[in-house]
Amino acid sequence: QKEVEQNSGPLSVPEGAIASLNCTYSDRVSQSFFWYRQYSGKSPELIMSIYSNGDKEDGRFTAQLNKASQYVSLLIRDSQPSDSATYLCAVNQIYNFNKFYFGSGTKLNVKP
Amino acid sequence: DVKVTQSSRYLVKRTGEKVFLECVQDMDHENMFWYRQDPGLGLRLIYFSYDVKMKEKGDIPEGYSVSREKKERFSLILESASTNQTSMYLCASSSTSGRFGDTQYFGPGTRLTVL
Numbered sequence: 001q002k003e004v005e006q007n008s009g010p011l012s013v014p015e016g017a018i019a020s021l022n023c024t025y026s027d028r029v030s031q032s033f034f035w036y037r038q039y040s041g042k043s044p045e046l047i048m049s050i051y052s053n054g055d056k057e058d059g060r061f062t063a064q065l066n067k068a069s070q071y072v073s074l075l076i077r078d079s080q081p082s083d084s085a086t087y088l089c090a091v092n093q094i095y096n097f098n099k100f101y102f103g104s105g106t107k108l109n110v111k112p
Numbered sequence: 113d114v115k116v117t118q119s120s121r122y123l124v125k126r127t128g129e130k131v132f133l134e135c136v137q138d139m140d141h142e143n144m145f146w147y148r149q150d151p152g153l154g155l156r157l158i159y160f161s162y163d164v165k166m167k168e169k170g171d172i173p174e175g176y177s178v179s180r181e182k183k184e185r186f187s188l189i190l191e192s193a194s195t196n197q198t199s200m201y202l203c204a205s206s207s208t209s210g211r212f213g214d215t216q217y218f219g220p221g222t223r224l225t226v227l
Binding site: 034042043044045046049088090097098099100102103104105 | 143145152153154155157160162168170202204206208214215216217218219220221
């Protein structure tokens with residue numbers, strides 16, 4: 001079983017819609033959770049981090065964490081074509097040298 | 113502004129050559145990481161370092177070694193490059209601060225082709 005699982009997609013949404021990206025993780029002790037965006041040929045860039053159960057909003061992005069279900073999601077409101085990228089979910093094991101475990105990523109296509 | 117730099121964006125080497133990839137961060141981070149990223153396989157951790165002269169194997173260390181002589185610099189070495197090491201190599205760094213650890217910041221990546 002992989003540490004972090006994501007649906008590879010592609011997920012296609014029309015411009016202006018809400019895109020919902022999901023991620024599950026296997027280690028119940030994990031405490032920190034991150035979403036990165038990666039454009040083709042570029043390196044990952046951080047979008048959001050979340051540490052507590054519930055929702056965390058930053059502009060058009062909302063991260064949701066449910067530790068009981070070991071589930072993290074990212075909602076992108078008013079999706080734009082510039083949001084088209086691969087989104088990586090990452091889980092931090094702070095007790096293990098701060099190692100990150102990354103999902104394989106979900107490719108999002110926002111159609112104009 | 114956080115900054116992680118890598119020595120080359122693109123590199124072409126021949127089979128059997130010794131290859132050095134360098135990473136420098138200016139954020140005084142304790143932790144540094146080397147990943148490779150391949151289509152369909154995601155990011156895989158090769159080696160990481162949590163302090164100067166300290167190193168730990170990641171998930172795929174075979175065929176690689178690392179060096180960290182200074183806090184800001186972490187080098188990845190391919191002792192004898194092989195075609196299956198053709199990949200995108202990404203360096204990242206993070207601090208050991210706060211109760212929940214800290215974000216990893218990535219360099220721009222080095223696309224290595226081994227012929």
